[in-house]
Amino acid sequence: MTGRKEADSTSRRPASSLHQKVVSLRDRSPAQGMGRKRFTPGPVLRFLAIVGPGIIIANAGNDAGGVFTYSNIGAKYGYSLLWTFIPITISLVVVQEMVGRLGCVTGKGLMDLIRERFGVRWTLLVSIVVIVANGGTLLAEFAGVAGALGLLGIPKTLAILSAALLIAIIVMRGNRQLVERIFLALGLAFFSYFITAFLVPTQWKTVGHSFLVPSLSHPGVAGGAFLIDVIALIGTTITPYMQLYLQSSIVDKGSSRGDLPYVRADIISGAAFSNIVSVFIVITTAATLFNHGLAGIGITSTSSAARALTPLVGIHAQQLFAVGLLGASLLAAAVLPLSTAFVVCEAFGAERSVQRKFSEAPLFFMLFLGLIIITAGVMLVPHISITGVAIGTQTLDGVLLPVLLVFIFILANDRALLGKYRNSLLLNIISFITIIALIGLDVVLLMNSL
Amino acid sequence: MIFLTDFLRADIVDINQQRAGTVKDLIVRMREPYPIVTAFAIRGGKHLPRTIDWGAVRAGENNELSLNVPTTALREYPRASSETWLSRDILDRQIVDTDGRRVVRVNDLQLQVVNGSLVLIGVDIGTRGLLRRLGLESTGRRLTRVFHRNFPHKIISWDVVDPVRSDQSSVKLRISHRKLGKMHPADIAEIVSQLGSTDRAAIIQGLDAETAAETLEETSDEIQAQILATLDDEQTADILEAMSPDEAADFLGDLPEDRREELIAKMEQEEAEDVTELLTYEDNTAGGLMTTEYVSVPSTLTAEETIAEIRLRAPSAESIYYVYVIDEMEHLLGVLSLRDLIVAAQDTPITSLMIERVVAVPTDAEPEDVAAVIAKYNLLAIPVVDEEDRIQGIVTIDDAMDTVMPQGMRRRARLL
Numbered sequence: 001m002t003g004r005k006e007a008d009s010t011s012r013r014p015a016s017s018l019h020q021k022v023v024s025l026r027d028r029s030p031a032q033g034m035g036r037k038r039f040t041p042g043p044v045l046r047f048l049a050i051v052g053p054g055i056i057i058a059n060a061g062n063d064a065g066g067v068f069t070y071s072n073i074g075a076k077y078g079y080s081l082l083w084t085f086i087p088i089t090i091s092l093v094v095v096q097e098m099v100g101r102l103g104c105v106t107g108k109g110l111m112d113l114i115r116e117r118f119g120v121r122w123t124l125l126v127s128i129v130v131i132v133a134n135g136g137t138l139l140a141e142f143a144g145v146a147g148a149l150g151l152l153g154i155p156k157t158l159a160i161l162s163a164a165l166l167i168a169i170i171v172m173r174g175n176r177q178l179v180e181r182i183f184l185a186l187g188l189a190f191f192s193y194f195i196t197a198f199l200v201p202t203q204w205k206t207v208g209h210s211f212l213v214p215s216l217s218h219p220g221v222a223g224g225a226f227l228i229d230v231i232a233l234i235g236t237t238i239t240p241y242m243q244l245y246l247q248s249s250i251v252d253k254g255s256s257r258g259d260l261p262y263v264r265a266d267i268i269s270g271a272a273f274s275n276i277v278s279v280f281i282v283i284t285t286a287a288t289l290f291n292h293g294l295a296g297i298g299i300t301s302t303s304s305a306a307r308a309l310t311p312l313v314g315i316h317a318q319q320l321f322a323v324g325l326l327g328a329s330l331l332a333a334a335v336l337p338l339s340t341a342f343v344v345c346e347a348f349g350a351e352r353s354v355q356r357k358f359s360e361a362p363l364f365f366m367l368f369l370g371l372i373i374i375t376a377g378v379m380l381v382p383h384i385s386i387t388g389v390a391i392g393t394q395t396l397d398g399v400l401l402p403v404l405l406v407f408i409f410i411l412a413n414d415r416a417l418l419g420k421y422r423n424s425l426l427l428n429i430i431s432f433i434t435i436i437a438l439i440g441l442d443v444v445l446l447m448n449s450l
Numbered sequence: 451m452i453f454l455t456d457f458l459r460a461d462i463v464d465i466n467q468q469r470a471g472t473v474k475d476l477i478v479r480m481r482e483p484y485p486i487v488t489a490f491a492i493r494g495g496k497h498l499p500r501t502i503d504w505g506a507v508r509a510g511e512n513n514e515l516s517l518n519v520p521t522t523a524l525r526e527y528p529r530a531s532s533e534t535w536l537s538r539d540i541l542d543r544q545i546v547d548t549d550g551r552r553v554v555r556v557n558d559l560q561l562q563v564v565n566g567s568l569v570l571i572g573v574d575i576g577t578r579g580l581l582r583r584l585g586l587e588s589t590g591r592r593l594t595r596v597f598h599r600n601f602p603h604k605i606i607s608w609d610v611v612d613p614v615r616s617d618q619s620s621v622k623l624r625i626s627h628r629k630l631g632k633m634h635p636a637d638i639a640e641i642v643s644q645l646g647s648t649d650r651a652a653i654i655q656g657l658d659a660e661t662a663a664e665t666l667e668e669t670s671d672e673i674q675a676q677i678l679a680t681l682d683d684e685q686t687a688d689i690l691e692a693m694s695p696d697e698a699a700d701f702l703g704d705l706p707e708d709r710r711e712e713l714i715a716k717m718e719q720e721e722a723e724d725v726t727e728l729l730t731y732e733d734n735t736a737g738g739l740m741t742t743e744y745v746s747v748p749s750t751l752t753a754e755e756t757i758a759e760i761r762l763r764a765p766s767a768e769s770i771y772y773v774y775v776i777d778e779m780e781h782l783l784g785v786l787s788l789r790d791l792i793v794a795a796q797d798t799p800i801t802s803l804m805i806e807r808v809v810a811v812p813t814d815a816e817p818e819d820v821a822a823v824i825a826k827y828n829l830l831a832i833p834v835v836d837e838e839d840r841i842q843g844i845v846t847i848d849d850a851m852d853t854v855m856p857q858g859m860r861r862r863a864r865l866l
Contacts, residue, residue: 107647115555116542120583254647254676348580349544349555 062190062277063332064144064325065137065397068390069236070278071305073229074285076298077218079203079210082282084233086211089275091434092238093268094427095405098412099243100263103250105421110247111347113411126407127344133240133400134340135371136393141336142379143389144329147302150386151322157380163330164376168369171338180334186327189320193280196312200287207283220296224448228395229298231441235398237278243404245339257421284308299387341367399445402438409435451603453574454536454559455582460513462492464521470498473515475537476561477501477530478570483609485534487561487568489527490515499526504568536570544649545575545611546641553644558582560605573611576604635661639668642677651680659685663692674701687716695721696741696849699728703738728843736820737813739853740834740843743767746774749783753803754796756786769831769846775804780840782808782833810835813842817853824850 062070073081099110106113111130115123142160149159170179217226246267255263288308289299299305306321313320341364345351351361358365379389409431412423423431454476462470474493478485491501498521508518517524534540536559544553557579560572574582578601581590594601638657642650642665654662654677666674666689678686678701690698690713702710702725710729714722724742731737745767747756756773764770773786784804794803810833811820824832824847831846 107649109646112544112646119537119542120557120580124584251646254672256647256676256679258679346553349553349557349575 062187062274062281062328063137063141064147064329065140065390065394066236066278067144067190067281067325067328068140068299068305068387069229069232069394070281071285071289071308072298072387072391073233074282074308075289075294075304076221076229076296078286078290078295079206079283080215080218081230081233082207082210082279083212083214084230085275085279085282088234088237089271090430091234092271092275094430094434095238095243095408096246096267096271097264098408098423098427098431099247100250100267101260101418101421102408102411103247104255104260104263105257105418107251107256109251109343109346110244110408110411111343113417114407115347117411117414117417118407122407123347126404127347129400129403130240130244130343131340131367131371133397133404134336135375136396137239137241138333138336138371139375139378140390140393141329141333142375143386143393144325145333146379147386147390148322148326148329151302151306151318151325160376160379163333164372167330167334167337168372170334171368180331183327183331183334186323187331188327189324190277190281190328192309192312192320192324193277193284196309197280197284197287199311200284202283202287218296224445227441227445227448229391231398231445232391232394233398234438234441235396235401236394237275238401239397240401240404241336241339243408244343245335248339248343260421281308300385302386305387337368337371340371341365398438399442402435402442405431405435405438452561452563452568453579453582454541454561455579456513457490457510457515457561458537460510460515462515462517464517464519465508466520468521470517470521470524475535476568477527477533477535479529479533484564484569484571485608487570488533489530491530491535499524501527501530503527544645545573545606546644570608572605572607574603574605576602578603579605635664636668638665643669643673647676647680650677655681655685659688659692663689667693667697671700671704675704683713683716687713690725691717691721694741694743695724695728696739696843699725700733700738703729703733731813734817735813736811736815736817736834736845737842739817739820739849740813740845741849742843744774744831744833744841744844745770745772746776746780746841747786747800749775749777749801749804751800752796753791753794753798753800756800757791760788760791769844771830772833772844774808774833774841774844775800776841782810782835782839782841784808785833808833810839810841811845812837817850820845821850821853 102108102110102113108116111123111126114126142163145163146156146159149163150156217223221229250263285299285305285308288311289304292307294304302321302325303318306318309317309320344367345361345364348363350363378384409423409428411417412431413428415422457473457476460473462473464470471492471494474491476487477489477491479488487504489501489503490507492498502524506517506519506524508516510516540559541556543556545556546553554575556573557576558574559570560574561568562571563569564571578587578590581587591601638653638661642653645653650673654665657665666677669677678689681689690701693701698721702713705713714726717725727742728738728740731740745760745763747759751759760770760773771788773788773791774782775784775786777783784801784806785808786800786804790803791800809823809827809829811823813834813836815834820832823829824845829847831844832850833841834843834845835841
């Protein structure tokens with residue numbers, strides 16, 4: 001450290017011979033200063049600088065669980081469930097807006113706020129919910145990895161073990177930013193659904209009709225199974241972990257209440273964009289798989305889901321699907337165990353950093369490694385259904401989601417915490433309906449399975 | 451040992467053995483060194499005041515708080531809103547443990563009877579406090595006994611804990627705020643980086659401009675920008691003046707043009723000129739990296755005169771180990787080492803002491819090249835010159851190293 005003391009400028013004692021420098025600075029011809037090209041961000045660029053969390057997170061929503069669930073919905077029900085995307089997208093925006101606002105105004109993570117507002121017991125409950133939900137989502141990602149590499153002819157055991165090892169190493173030692181970008185790029189393969197939808201004989205009139213006219217059941221599908229699929233659809237679109245991750249990254253970026261308009265724009269565009277991708281997965285699979293024998297059955301294997309891309313790339317559909325699925329699964333898998341361990345440790349004030357030794361941060365490493373080992377272990381069970389796991393865990397997310405939403409709802413209404421930034425009546429109505437609808441679905445599901 | 455948890459949810463029983471509700475919170479008056487319990491808040495007592503003076507308490511034990519008056523005689527405690535509520539305001543909040551430099555949480559609060567009053571004496575930050583909150587303390591104790599281990603309390607004394615003074619803040623410091631100002635800025639920066647945005651701002655606002663400036667220089671660009679955005683313009687300008695001009699220019703350079711000019715206008719003229727000058731250089735060049743706080747002397751001086759000049763200039767210069775010799779047009783003629791100056795006879799002209807082949811870099815040199823040159827010649831600082839060999843500033847070794855160090859070593863490993 002050199003001693004940087006006061007910024008006492010040299011020109012303060014102009015009489016001294018030492019200060020010719022300043023004189024010459026003033027005499028400098030302006031041409032010499034032309035080297036400057038400093039960046040002055042306008043509103044658009046400022047938006048782009050803050051953009052990120054919303055869009056990336058929303059697209060991380062199209063992970064293994066998402067792709068399988070949307071494919072399943074399209075293959076099983078055709079276009080008929082497209083209408084659900086309208087209320088789900090509105091709910092997603094409302095929920096994420098609350099989370100974004102909490103992050104911007106308080107500068108704290110969601111778990112921080114839950115601990116400070118509700119105390120240890122509720123924090124423990126939410127932590128368990130988060131660990132279970134995130135563990136489920138991670139399980140779906142491993143299923144995605146197994147499915148993707150399976151299509152490329154790599155045995156499941158090898159696929160799972162190397163993915164688990166890769167994730168642990170990347171997080172603890174590697175350049176995560178670079179790796180995340182690679183995974184994100186691989187995941188772009190899913191944009192092929194856009195093109196495919198226009199190559200196949202999509203019945204656009206029926207698509208439009210399905211958005212406007214809700215159908216609440218489907219011939220040949222039992223009520224209970226229908227309900228499970230709808231809850232999975234909600235659970236994979238409004239994932240519990242996304243809310244925690246979103247708030248953490250907003251806080252991490254140092255966004256403040258002045259950034260709120262940009263954060264909102266980011267959240268809305270992210271949600272709209274990712275759900276358009278989801279809608280196109282449903283449309284494409286409806287146009288291809290639904291009309292080819294999977295109506296009322298849904299997807300039963302990775303290769304049956306991959307067949308939706310056949311009209312675009314023919315026999316290479318399996319490879320294209322595999323690349324997209326691998327990228328999307330690994331992207332989420334690299335984020336999930338770390339952010340889970342991080343928020344739980346934060347809530348309990350435990351040491352949390354991958355730079356520490358195991359003995360210095362035991363809870364952190366136990367959660368982080370435990371999640372990877374247990375979920376990878378489950379996927380190693382012989383003959384486990386990849387699509388079954390991927391979609392089933394989304395139902396689990398959907399069932400657990402209302403627990404987290406209730407806390408977000410209460411916090412977003414807290415006058416002491418948010419002051420004039422607390423929920424408006426309209427937001428409260430929408431979020432209240434979302435929570436009640438989710439709890440209602442959970443209750444009906446419970447009664448159905450009894 | 452008595453803990454806050456023992457009181458929360460305890461039944462309140464009046465002198466006639468009538469149940470009046472449960473304890474919701476304890477209210478303390480802040481005073482040095484230990485806050486004193488002045489009242490408690492009631493949950494569930496219908497037709498009763500919501501807060502009651504601690505004077506009405508006869509005893510508190512076995513999950514029961516017995517009163518020395520009938521419920522009908524209870525009156526509202528008048529100062530409840532201006533005093534601190536332990537559960538609401540302190541429990542579960544973050545504490546920066548300045549020893550371990552990490553964020554822990556208030557799991558429980560330790561109380562003790564001193565001279566007949568109940569006072570707050572300690573903060574439980576351990577697992578044992580956590581289990582107590584969950585009602586599992588005895589289970590935990592039994593478990594640790596099975597493994598022949600102790601189950602220690604992890605308690606820090608309240609007199610070393612100091613709340614950060616800010617409405618929204620949740621942070622308590624392990625040491626007093628006053629002592630924080632005496633810590634090394636790099637250490638304060640480490641603490642600040644661990645906190646949420648409102649807490650960061652509260653800590654920085656508590657420091658004098660000098661320390662605040664040095665602390666900000668040690669934080670990442672994002673945190674720096676975010677903290678300065680929360681301060682008002684006057685405070686920001688003061689801190690920018692106290693920062694070294696190159697750091698201040700870095701910060702200002704990332705702002706929108708109109709905002710930048712607003713802040714520069716509020717700065718003292720001299721500092722503003724230095725910063726404006728530095729802003730004319732591209733970010734990723736020697737010019738963008740350099741500072742204008744160096745020592746240069748005309749070639750006509752003797753060794754003794756030069757040392758006198760250094761004495762005059764030392765407080766403001768970033769580095770005095772090298773003294774640059776210039777002609778009246780500011781052309782760089784040579785460099786003197788402090789050592790040579792001191793060892794030389796008093797009246798030696800510096801032209802005979804100076805090294806004439808000075809290693810310098812042009813203003814548009816890449817930072818990596820600057821660092822490489824500094825490393826190659828084992829320099830502490832290197833002069834930056836324009837096309838006509840006139841000195842414009844110097845790049846010190848720490849600023850040069852910052853640019854070539856791997857990202858991960860400079861920035862706090864961020865969550866994601």
